[in-house]
Amino acid sequence: MAVPEKQEFEDICIRCGGCCGIFDGDPCEHLRRDNEGTTYCTVYENRFGSHRTLTGRVMECVPIMDKLSEDWIGDHICAYKRKYLDQE
Numbered sequence: 001m002a003v004p005e006k007q008e009f010e011d012i013c014i015r016c017g018g019c020c021g022i023f024d025g026d027p028c029e030h031l032r033r034d035n036e037g038t039t040y041c042t043v044y045e046n047r048f049g050s051h052r053t054l055t056g057r058v059m060e061c062v063p064i065m066d067k068l069s070e071d072w073i074g075d076h077i078c079a080y081k082r083k084y085l086d087q088e
């Protein structure tokens with residue numbers, strides 16, 4: 001599986017926020033929406049590691065490619081799952 005350069009790889013993301021828990025009602029505390037409804041992370045450059053959700057649950061942020069085999073609510077729209085898992 002060929003993974004593109006960093007910016008090209010990051011541009012694959014559609015910023016749905018699903019991997020950060022937006023569809024399960026208890027997202028990461030650092031997840032926000034902009035005026036167009038697109039999600040973003042307030043600590044993006046330092047995102048990996050332990051964080052809290054809005055209710056205080058501990059969650060681990062990991063590189064998306066390390067998370068592709070996991071299931072989460074709304075994961076069927078994740079652009080990385082669609083691109084890389086559909087190739088397998």
Ligand code: SF4
Nearest residue numbers: 013016017019078079
């Ligand atoms: S679920 Fe996939 S497409 Fe959506 S924000 Fe996370 S990495 Fe990006």
